Amino acid sequence: MKASDIFSLAGRVALVTGASSGLGARFAQVLAANGAAVAMLARRRERLDDLQRTIAGAGGRAVAIEADVTDRAAMARAFDQAEQAFGTVTILVNNAGIAHSTRALDLTEAEYRRVLDTNLDSVFFTAQEAARRMIAANARGAIVNIASVLGLDVAKGTAAYAIAKAGVIQMTRALALELAFKGVRVNAIAPGWFVTEINRDYLTSEAGGKLTRDIPMGRFGKDGDLDGPLLLLASDAGAYVTGATLVVDGGQVVAIKG
Numbered sequence: 616m617k618a619s620d621i622f623s624l625a626g627r628v629a630l631v632t633g634a635s636s637g638l639g640a641r642f643a644q645v646l647a648a649n650g651a652a653v654a655m656l657a658r659r660r661e662r663l664d665d666l667q668r669t670i671a672g673a674g675g676r677a678v679a680i681e682a683d684v685t686d687r688a689a690m691a692r693a694f695d696q697a698e699q700a701f702g703t704v705t706i707l708v709n710n711a712g713i714a715h716s717t718r719a720l721d722l723t724e725a726e727y728r729r730v731l732d733t734n735l736d737s738v739f740f741t742a743q744e745a746a747r748r749m750i751a752a753n754a755r756g757a758i759v760n761i762a763s764v765l766g767l768d769v770a771k772g773t774a775a776y777a778i779a780k781a782g783v784i785q786m787t788r789a790l791a792l793e794l795a796f797k798g799v800r801v802n803a804i805a806p807g808w809f810v811t812e813i814n815r816d817y818l819t820s821e822a823g824g825k826l827t828r829d830i831p832m833g834r835f836g837k838d839g840d841l842d843g844p845l846l847l848l849a850s851d852a853g854a855y856v857t858g859a860t861l862v863v864d865g866g867q868v869v870a871i872k873g
Contacts, residue, residue, distance in 0.1 A: 621852040625650035628701040629849070630694070632684050632741060633711030635662035637811035638761065638841065642708050645842050646849065647675030651706060654697035656680045676701070684711045684737040694744055705756040706849045707745040709738045712761065712779075714813065719774040727775045734779035739786055746790070746799050755798040759848045760787050762805040764864045768871050780805075784860050791858030800857040802848040807864025809836035831866030 629646045633639035635657035647653045647670045655663050655677055663679035670677040678700040682693040697704050712734045715726060742758050749756040765773055766780030784803055791801040808826060810818050817823040818835055827833055844861045847853045862868055 618852075622846045622850045623650050624706070624846075624850055627651040627706050627849075628654070628697065628704050629706035629708065630654040630656060630697050630704045630745070631708040631710055632656045632737075634666065635659040637813065638806070638809065639708075639710040640666055641838060641841070642710060642845055643677065644670060644673075644675075645845060646706065646708070647677055648673065649846060649850075651849075652676040652678075652701040654678050654680055654693070654700065654704065656682050656684070656693055657711070658683055684741060685732050687740055690737075690741055690744060694748060698748070703748055703752040703754050704745055705749060705754050707742060707756070707758045708845070708849070709741055709758065709760040709783075711737065714773075714776055716772045717775075718772050722775060730775035731779050731782075734776065735782045735786070738783055742786075742790055742801065746794055746797075749799050750797050756800070757849050757853070758790070758794075758799065758801045759845065760801070760803040762787070762803045762860060764805050764807045764862060764868050766805060767862070767868055787860060788858045795857050800848075800853070802853070802856060802858065803860040804841065804844050804848070805860050805862045805864070806841060807836060807862075807867045809840070829867060829870060830864070831870050834865065836863065836865065 629651040631639055631643045634643045634655035643653050643655045655666060657663055660681040667677045667679045680693045680696050682689040715730055738760055760783050762783040763780040765777040766784045769777050787801050787803040794801055841863055844863055
């Protein structure tokens with residue numbers, strides 16, 4: 616069978632959270648370019664509208680949905696909108712997340728709860744909503760949770776983020792176990808350092824550039840480095856893969872572990 620056939624997403628409907636910028640915007644474009652109709656979800660509607668026009672200009676199909684992933688009722692309505700536009704969502708990319716740089720002893724409860732609510736709780740409840748709808752529609756589906764190498768290792772000033780991402784990895788395994796026999800695969804991607812809008816100034820500075828010393832491949836992740844892992848886990852190419860976490864970090868974790 617040709618790669619273009621097994622990686623094809625023709626006839627699939629995808630929903631990507633945190634799609635207004637960074638990795639999420641790239642995920643939406645890649646899914647659409649490979650045949651999926653994409654519901655793009657974020658709080659910044661203008662950005663989503665711009666991305667929708669970009670995807671449409673490239674021949675893809677997408678709809679912009681403004682919603683906050685921490686609002687359960689708003690997320691249920693978002694799935695309703697996606698279904699009205701394209702049908703049952705059969706690919707969920709749980710990408711929305713926030714970061715922090717506060718050391719553990721200075722981390723307030725409010726900030727801790729905000730990071731966990733966005734990066735962990737919303738991932739679970741969005742996956743739950745998607746899986747319930749897939750099963751009700753008797754549709755086979757794939758859930759891809761975006762974790763992080765900080766879910767496998769730690770760095771100073773990232774306690775809440777690391778806790779949340781470690782939870783995402785374990786959640787992925789737990790959901791995969793319970794949903795496999797219902798035809799829903801659940802996997803995760805754990806990216807290393809990728810240059811995006813929120814970290815570009817730091818990573819491109821002299822101080823940020825020193826981080827590449829800890830990456831065996833000697834560079835940060837760039838556009839395209841996550842396309843293959845995403846398509847593998849979302850398409851029939853990964854039909855027998857569930858409960859896995861694909862680490863995409865240029866060898867960073869391997870180097871740390873020795």
